[in-house]
Amino acid sequence: MEHSIAVDIAFLLLAVLAVVAGWRVFRTDSMVRASFFLLVSFIAVGAIMILLAAEYLGVAMFFMMAVEMMVMALFMVMFMMNPAGLNPMMMVHQHRLSIVAGGVAFVILAAMALFSSFPADPLPAGLDPVHSLGEEMLGDSMLIFESAGIVLLATMIGVVVLSSHRGRYGAAEEGSMPPGLEPGGDPAGQPEDDESGGGHAHHHHH
Amino acid sequence: MIESLASLLMVTVVLVLGPYVVAVLDRLVATPTGAMAGDVWLGPLSRAAWLLTQQANATEAPDWQAWRLSPALYLALAAVGLAVVPWSPTLIATDLVTSVVLWGSVEALATVVIFLQGWSANAVLPLIGAYRYVALGLSYILISMFVLIGVALPAESLQWTQVVTAQESLWNVIRQPLGLPLFLVVGLGLTFWGPLNLADSTDLAGGTSAEVSGPSRLAWELARAVMLVAFSAIAATAFLGGWLGPWLPGPVWVLLKTLAVLALLLWLGHRLPRVAPERCVTLMWVVLLPLSFVDLIWAGVLALWA
Numbered sequence: 201m202e203h204s205i206a207v208d209i210a211f212l213l214l215a216v217l218a219v220v221a222g223w224r225v226f227r228t229d230s231m232v233r234a235s236f237f238l239l240v241s242f243i244a245v246g247a248i249m250i251l252l253a254a255e256y257l258g259v260a261m262f263f264m265m266a267v268e269m270m271v272m273a274l275f276m277v278m279f280m281m282n283p284a285g286l287n288p289m290m291m292v293h294q295h296r297l298s299i300v301a302g303g304v305a306f307v308i309l310a311a312m313a314l315f316s317s318f319p320a321d322p323l324p325a326g327l328d329p330v331h332s333l334g335e336e337m338l339g340d341s342m343l344i345f346e347s348a349g350i351v352l353l354a355t356m357i358g359v360v361v362l363s364s365h366r367g368r369y370g371a372a373e374e375g376s377m378p379p380g381l382e383p384g385g386d387p388a389g390q391p392e393d394d395e396s397g398g399g400h401a402h403h404h405h406h
Numbered sequence: 407m408i409e410s411l412a413s414l415l416m417v418t419v420v421l422v423l424g425p426y427v428v429a430v431l432d433r434l435v436a437t438p439t440g441a442m443a444g445d446v447w448l449g450p451l452s453r454a455a456w457l458l459t460q461q462a463n464a465t466e467a468p469d470w471q472a473w474r475l476s477p478a479l480y481l482a483l484a485a486v487g488l489a490v491v492p493w494s495p496t497l498i499a500t501d502l503v504t505s506v507v508l509w510g511s512v513e514a515l516a517t518v519v520i521f522l523q524g525w526s527a528n529a530v531l532p533l534i535g536a537y538r539y540v541a542l543g544l545s546y547i548l549i550s551m552f553v554l555i556g557v558a559l560p561a562e563s564l565q566w567t568q569v570v571t572a573q574e575s576l577w578n579v580i581r582q583p584l585g586l587p588l589f590l591v592v593g594l595g596l597t598f599w600g601p602l603n604l605a606d607s608t609d610l611a612g613g614t615s616a617e618v619s620g621p622s623r624l625a626w627e628l629a630r631a632v633m634l635v636a637f638s639a640i641a642a643t644a645f646l647g648g649w650l651g652p653w654l655p656g657p658v659w660v661l662l663k664t665l666a667v668l669a670l671l672l673w674l675g676h677r678l679p680r681v682a683p684e685r686c687v688t689l690m691w692v693v694l695l696p697l698s699f700v701d702l703i704w705a706g707v708l709a710l711w712a
Contacts, residue, residue, distance in 0.1 A: 270517055
């Protein structure tokens with residue numbers, strides 16, 4: 201298929217952006233930054249999909265990933281032990297396993313890219329990508345897509361319901377207190393008790 | 407070639423002049439209420455010049471890159487929105503077949519950018535403003551999505567030019583009476599303007615931009631104003647028939663309709679009461695979101711019937 205040099209340049213720039221942003225996800229020290237680097241990476245991939253004439257899927261990537269990464273960042277801040285907003289934290293763990301898994305995945309994908317022969321099918325002349333995608337998803341496969349969607353939604357709600365009673369410092373129904381600074385010490389970060397010291401439980405309710 | 411250059415020129419002109427028009431219109435609309443003092447025509451310029459000469463504030467250990475980028479990114483999103491507005495059947499910067507969805511993405515990405523503006527300052531009040539916008543922004547996006555699907559249904563297309571063409575017999579503002587009022591609420595929310603200014607509100611001492619001063623503050627306010635103009639142009643395209651109209655050429659009609667929506671939004675911004683954020687979320691989810699379902703069903707039934 202004939203395409204201009206501008207498409208090639210755009211593809212290369214977007215590919216580099218996607219890879220660099222993806223790499224930064226693991227090198228940054230904050231959940232929020234990691235989420236938004238991932239968002240940048242996905243936006244670059246979405247733009248590449250538009251270059252590949254997948255006009256709906258590419259644009260869908262923009263808004264889906266925008267909302268998804270925003271919600272993900274929010275949930276991580278809500279549920280993680282150390283959300284690390286602007287406080288630095290180590291974002292990676294199980295280093296050796298991750299390095300091996302990453303290396304193997306890279307070799308397999310690179311081998312596939314280099315050694316498989318991709319078909320050179322030009323786009324059919326009257327292709328309407330939005331219409332054909334709609335036919336594909338909402339024609340014969342509508343039942344599958346709709347049921348998968350409802351199952352996913354139910355799973356998400358279920359997970360939040362099951363996990364949300366467990367706060368950062370214990371279960372919600374037990375009343376949560378931060379641990380002490382020393383083992384067995386008083387809860388950290390609490391306001392000074394007033395002089396009454398009678399242990400009125402309602403003083404601790406905030 | 408000439409047309410694409412001309413459309414790019416239009417986008418640039420709106421980017422440059424839009425904020426001034428917003429500021430002047432806002433002052434004209436506010437004058438009867440006595441809410442704004444100062445010269446209507448020179449006031450915005452002197453405020454901009456004053457902001458430019460102010461020192462840029464710094465907080466303790468902010469995320470500098472995100473903090474400096476977020477106004478620029480918000481402006482870029484507004485520019486993307488302007489780029490999909492058709493000024494005439496052919497005078498359009500990007501006639502993507504999924505341009506309605508691209509506008510939806512602009513609204514979604516705006517949430518991220520507004521959050522970043524508040525989060526990266528590393529200060530309490532901006533952070534509260536940022537979380538507040540995320541909580542509210544999700545409901546704006548949902549309402550907007552259903553309204554936009556309703557607009558796309560009679561056109562049987564996700565392309566703004568087709569949406570306008572489908573309004574040749576009847577404008578969507580009459581065909582889907584719930585659509586424009588709901589979409590206007592989305593517009594005030596997206597630019598956190600007037601009663602829906604809960605992200606940058608005075609109860610948070612300026613919210614996401616509480617710690618922003620000087621040129622960055624100017625950039626942020628310019629970006630908000632341009633986003634309001636872009637939104638008005640999209641609303642004029644979606645509901646008021648875009649370039650359609652007698653006697654005058656298409657682009658003039660788009661301009662007039664955009665200005666009309668803009669003036670209406672600014673007027674609403676001064677006349678509607680402010681809602682508390684918690685009650686605003688309830689209002690969005692319990693009242694406006696079901697109304698947007700009704701709007702969508704209305705549009706669907708009409709499309710089947712026609």
